[in-house]
Amino acid sequence: KAGVTQTPRYLIKTRGQQVTLSCSPISGHRSVSWYQQTPGQGLQFLFEYFSETQRNKGNFPGRFSGRQFSNSRSEMNVSTLELGDSALYLCASSLEGGFGGYTFGSGTRLTVV
Amino acid sequence: AQTVTQSQPEMSVQEAETVTLSCTYDTSENNYYLFWYKQPPSRQMILVIRQEAYKQQNATENRFSVNFQKAAKSFSLKISDSQLGDTAMYFCAFMSINNNDMRFGAGTRLTVKP
Numbered sequence: 001k002a003g004v005t006q007t008p009r010y011l012i013k014t015r016g017q018q019v020t021l022s023c024s025p026i027s028g029h030r031s032v033s034w035y036q037q038t039p040g041q042g043l044q045f046l047f048e049y050f051s052e053t054q055r056n057k058g059n060f061p062g063r064f065s066g067r068q069f070s071n072s073r074s075e076m077n078v079s080t081l082e083l084g085d086s087a088l089y090l091c092a093s094s095l096e097g098g099f100g101g102y103t104f105g106s107g108t109r110l111t112v113v
Numbered sequence: 114a115q116t117v118t119q120s121q122p123e124m125s126v127q128e129a130e131t132v133t134l135s136c137t138y139d140t141s142e143n144n145y146y147l148f149w150y151k152q153p154p155s156r157q158m159i160l161v162i163r164q165e166a167y168k169q170q171n172a173t174e175n176r177f178s179v180n181f182q183k184a185a186k187s188f189s190l191k192i193s194d195s196q197l198g199d200t201a202m203y204f205c206a207f208m209s210i211n212n213n214d215m216r217f218g219a220g221t222r223l224t225v226k227p
Binding site for chain 1: 150155157210213216
């Protein structure tokens with residue numbers, strides 16, 4: 001079956017702009033989590049969605065938001081981009097939560113200039 | 114808050130040899146899950162092995178096995194018969210049964226040398 005698909009793979013944006021990243025989970029998976037990966041901070045949890053509801057949220061400012069659609073596809077949005085938002089954004093899907101382990105996408109590399 | 118510590122930023126091993134990656138974690142909870150993920154240069158995180166804290170038996174997956182010491186809060190990964198394709202970043206991760214926030218360590222960069 002198809003894996004977790006994240007689009008786009010690469011993105012370059014200017015400070016102050018906003019960006020939307022997309023994630024299509026494995027078919028049948030209802031939980032989607034987002035992580036930010038940077039060399040300095042490592043992997044940090046952004047939020048998790050399950051059946052269109054945000055179930056858990058990490059310690060990120062309100063500029064970071066997300067949503068999940070009825071087909072389990074998820075989007076995350078970052079508004080008013082800052083240079084520090086440059087990172088690899090990873091999406092992970094699971095059936096109902098990460099206890100069985102996540103399946104990750106290949107990520108979106110966001111560069112803010 | 115749960116924290117995960119990987120004290121070895123980088124390691125190397127000769128092909129066909131065995132290597133052990135260390136991981137410790139801090140939690141006050143009794144039931145949780147532990148994971149090792151591999152991230153090759155392709156960027157995609159791949160689940161290597163998973164351990165349920167309430168199970169005494171150490172998990173194994175082919176050449177990969179763990180040494181889970183619950184009292185010591187230690188969760189090391191042993192890779193036997195190392196292969197060139199094992200070259201990657203390895204992340205140890207913790208997940209409480211009470212939420213879906215998986216906490217990762219800083220990672221260990223493993224290089225397998227021919």
